[in-house]
Amino acid sequence: MSGLRLELKGVCARHPAATKESRPAIEELSLTIEPGEHVAVIGPSGAGKTTLLQLLGAALKPSVGHVTLDGQSVWTLSTRGLQQQRGQLFYAPQTPPLPPRQRVIVSLLAAKLPALSLWQSLKNLLYPQHVEEVAGALAQFDLQEKLWDRVDRLSGGERQRVGLARALLAPAKLWLVDEPLSALDPTRARQAIATLLREASARGVTLVTTLHQVKVATAEFPRVLGLREGKLVFDLPGHAVSEEILAKLYAQFEYELALVEAPVAPQEQLPPAKQEIRVGCA
Amino acid sequence: MDAAGTAMSQATTDRSPSSQPQGAPRRPRHWMRLDSPVCWSLVGTVALIVLSFWSLDLQLGRVLSVESLGRMGKFLGELMSPNLEPVFLSKLLQASLDTLAMSAVGTLLAAIFGLLLAVPASRSYAGDPARWRFLTRLVLNALRAIPELVWAALLLISAGLGPFAGTLALGLHTTGVLGRLFAESIENAPQHAASALRVQGIGEGRVFLYATLPTVSPQLMSYSLYRWENNIRAAAVLGVVGGGGLGQMLSFHMGLFQMQETSSILAAMILLVILVDTLSYFARRLLSR
Amino acid sequence: MTTGPVSIAVIKDPALRDPAWTRRVFWFVVGCVLLWPALVSTEFRPWVFFETENLKVTTRFLAEFFPPALNPEFLELVAREAWRTVAIATAGTFLALVLAIPLTLLSTTVLSVSSLSGRMHALPFVIRQLIRWLLILLRSVPELIWALVFVRVVGLGPAAGVLAIALTYAGMLGKVYGEILESGEREPATALLRNGAGRMQTFFFSILPCNAKELTSYTIYRWECAIRASTVLGFVGAGGLGQQMDNSMRMFNGSEVATMLIVFILLVGLADLLSTWMRRALQ
Numbered sequence: 001m002s003g004l005r006l007e008l009k010g011v012c013a014r015h016p017a018a019t020k021e022s023r024p025a026i027e028e029l030s031l032t033i034e035p036g037e038h039v040a041v042i043g044p045s046g047a048g049k050t051t052l053l054q055l056l057g058a059a060l061k062p063s064v065g066h067v068t069l070d071g072q073s074v075w076t077l078s079t080r081g082l083q084q085q086r087g088q089l090f091y092a093p094q095t096p097p098l099p100p101r102q103r104v105i106v107s108l109l110a111a112k113l114p115a116l117s118l119w120q121s122l123k124n125l126l127y128p129q130h131v132e133e134v135a136g137a138l139a140q141f142d143l144q145e146k147l148w149d150r151v152d153r154l155s156g157g158e159r160q161r162v163g164l165a166r167a168l169l170a171p172a173k174l175w176l177v178d179e180p181l182s183a184l185d186p187t188r189a190r191q192a193i194a195t196l197l198r199e200a201s202a203r204g205v206t207l208v209t210t211l212h213q214v215k216v217a218t219a220e221f222p223r224v225l226g227l228r229e230g231k232l233v234f235d236l237p238g239h240a241v242s243e244e245i246l247a248k249l250y251a252q253f254e255y256e257l258a259l260v261e262a263p264v265a266p267q268e269q270l271p272p273a274k275q276e277i278r279v280g281c282a
Numbered sequence: 283m284d285a286a287g288t289a290m291s292q293a294t295t296d297r298s299p300s301s302q303p304q305g306a307p308r309r310p311r312h313w314m315r316l317d318s319p320v321c322w323s324l325v326g327t328v329a330l331i332v333l334s335f336w337s338l339d340l341q342l343g344r345v346l347s348v349e350s351l352g353r354m355g356k357f358l359g360e361l362m363s364p365n366l367e368p369v370f371l372s373k374l375l376q377a378s379l380d381t382l383a384m385s386a387v388g389t390l391l392a393a394i395f396g397l398l399l400a401v402p403a404s405r406s407y408a409g410d411p412a413r414w415r416f417l418t419r420l421v422l423n424a425l426r427a428i429p430e431l432v433w434a435a436l437l438l439i440s441a442g443l444g445p446f447a448g449t450l451a452l453g454l455h456t457t458g459v460l461g462r463l464f465a466e467s468i469e470n471a472p473q474h475a476a477s478a479l480r481v482q483g484i485g486e487g488r489v490f491l492y493a494t495l496p497t498v499s500p501q502l503m504s505y506s507l508y509r510w511e512n513n514i515r516a517a518a519v520l521g522v523v524g525g526g527g528l529g530q531m532l533s534f535h536m537g538l539f540q541m542q543e544t545s546s547i548l549a550a551m552i553l554l555v556i557l558v559d560t561l562s563y564f565a566r567r568l569l570s571r
Numbered sequence: 572m573t574t575g576p577v578s579i580a581v582i583k584d585p586a587l588r589d590p591a592w593t594r595r596v597f598w599f600v601v602g603c604v605l606l607w608p609a610l611v612s613t614e615f616r617p618w619v620f621f622e623t624e625n626l627k628v629t630t631r632f633l634a635e636f637f638p639p640a641l642n643p644e645f646l647e648l649v650a651r652e653a654w655r656t657v658a659i660a661t662a663g664t665f666l667a668l669v670l671a672i673p674l675t676l677l678s679t680t681v682l683s684v685s686s687l688s689g690r691m692h693a694l695p696f697v698i699r700q701l702i703r704w705l706l707i708l709l710r711s712v713p714e715l716i717w718a719l720v721f722v723r724v725v726g727l728g729p730a731a732g733v734l735a736i737a738l739t740y741a742g743m744l745g746k747v748y749g750e751i752l753e754s755g756e757r758e759p760a761t762a763l764l765r766n767g768a769g770r771m772q773t774f775f776f777s778i779l780p781c782n783a784k785e786l787t788s789y790t791i792y793r794w795e796c797a798i799r800a801s802t803v804l805g806f807v808g809a810g811g812l813g814q815q816m817d818n819s820m821r822m823f824n825g826s827e828v829a830t831m832l833i834v835f836i837l838l839v840g841l842a843d844l845l846s847t848w849m850r851r852a853l854q
Contacts, residue, residue: 319852320852323849323852330661331661331662331665333658334657334658334659334661334662334665335658335662335665337654337655337658338655338658338659338662338729338730338733340662340729340730340733341730342730350724350725353724354724357720357723357724379612380612380613382609383608383609383610383612383613384613386609387606387609387610387613387615390606424836427835427836427839427840428832428835428836429799429800429802429803431715431803431806432802432803432806432813432816432832432835435806435816435817435820436820436828439628439629439632439820439823440619440620440625440628440629440632441619441620441625442619442625444614445612445613445614446613446614446615446616446619448613449613449615515711515713516713518713518716519713519715519716522715522719522806522807523806526613526614532716532719533719536719536720536723548712548716551711551712551713551716552708552711552712555711556707556711
């Protein structure tokens, strides 16, 4: 597997629910990412880091500008073409996208679906295949005992690691990872980022990740992008990001910078199933 | 907030400032004002109730007269001595099992077809064109608008007497009910897992199977079990129009004024309803663990 | 803590077999074993519809559906019967309300004076339980059965339907009213009771105002259900649209049945709209 080449040219994007008067989430962004690069995106809250990932993942259409994946302008493709392009990427949102009562193995196999035929997908629901592959992926994140457990029996940190482990199963050439370390303690965080980088190198995929943990970003990533209020502030090698540059980026948001490990993100509690009493006239 | 509070929140002054001493609080409007919706609803409701009683000419005086109450008392008295002969009891058991089977098969069919119809009847995500939504919802509403008994009466014409018409009638009506409930669950489900799969370009069918359905399935099963509680009552009753089971036995024996058998059948109905209510409760508890 | 290549031990682990598989197969077999006799006893034979005799009758009946009977006398009859259905439902729900309110008051723990000082005393507890069982009993007998009984006792006509709805719905209203009161705020009521207010005073000054919206909302919903129920009761002689439908079906008069079905669906839809509007106006 090799990586995807990404290009953004003069892109502006708004949130779907944003009003006309509010500032666009991303403004006038141009950027090229070569295949196999590892890129970290840092910046204070509201900088547009998640929006950038959504743009790169063809999940959000820009109001202005072009998004190009491997030389193909994404939004001029036919629906089928776009779906095929999407099969080549993997997106891990900040809150792990796992149905609560699903078992871990099925959640992981779901990431593999672009590579499975319809018949294979249905077979997997009935009796999970590729068990060794899944077990291997979980072992990379030290979760192999949780293979058959239900997702809602896991802790927040374990769920986040399961979400990351899905990347190892996806037939993707591009990994877009949003805040992979928010619910992990420092030791696990180091393991997780090391695993991600190692596997990305081994497979040659392009990795773009947003991080609150700027120390990790600057130490481990050969390329760091700084975003602030929707604009690209800098695009530097990790070691070249100095304290002053960081201070300027996080002006008025110093408390975020002061925390070496990011605060634990509030786990989105999926609302409990509402029991509707009125299901009939009896 | 009670009616007075509502009136206060809608209050705009109708008194000119000159008639009020300076600084005194404005007098809140009485809720019996002519333009308050609460007032109109109340008036309308009372009018409806009065009209209903008047137009029906129920002669409640006659119904609740001493003679009538005496007859009811005698009737109830006759019901107090049920028939407990083993032969009859075994027939009763068979009829109870038939009724139970009717309700279970009807509910199962409805859950399956309800789910099949709920998928086109729901908008899976914000921009989903959902071309079949209007038509499918129409079908579901028609199915659920017609009560089970009316369906049974209609189906008896084509399928003949017996529990089959009753089972299908339950199935058809409940498909409408469950289909609509399922569709609402699917539309209101958290989109988290589903969006992540859509970003990977996975087709809607597999997104449904791997993300949406696992998310909503506890709720769907809960609705189905709740509906079973309703259906056991309906199944017991459908027999009266010829749908087999306890209802048919009841209609038969009551027609012959055999009060002892009738009271056994009524007791069996009550027990069956309580049994299914309990089973459903424990099944729902088990599923939500 | 494996951060290096995946260890061979993981792959050879017997825990790679799906533990849920045996359990699922077991329950599937149990389901099939239970389903088979159920299908047999419900005489589940879908091919019955396609037997020549039945097919002839069905097609003839369905063909008569178009056009539905629209002659003025019949429409007048249908309109009258539709009003009767609504009247039976309204009268029945009203009587159910009259019955349910005292039963709820007697069975709710919110008005319990003895439990103010710790545990409820034995006698009030027993009385409350008995009333609850009475409500369960009223609820467990389907209204059609009540209607059958009342038709025997008071004769054919709307009175049987009204009484049947009144009794069954009294049970349902009583149960849900009880749930609403129990799950609402108790502190204002308890405070009043502690300060020596009477139970009825507490009800009018505290419990009723706090819960009025939910109670009314559910009652309106029940009224809507009563309209459906009163049509069904017509099939055993309790008057209204249902009785007319039964007559027409016995005579295989498809066009009349079609008109009445349409009117019934419209009626139910109208009641649904009215009920939703009123419930929303209450919010």
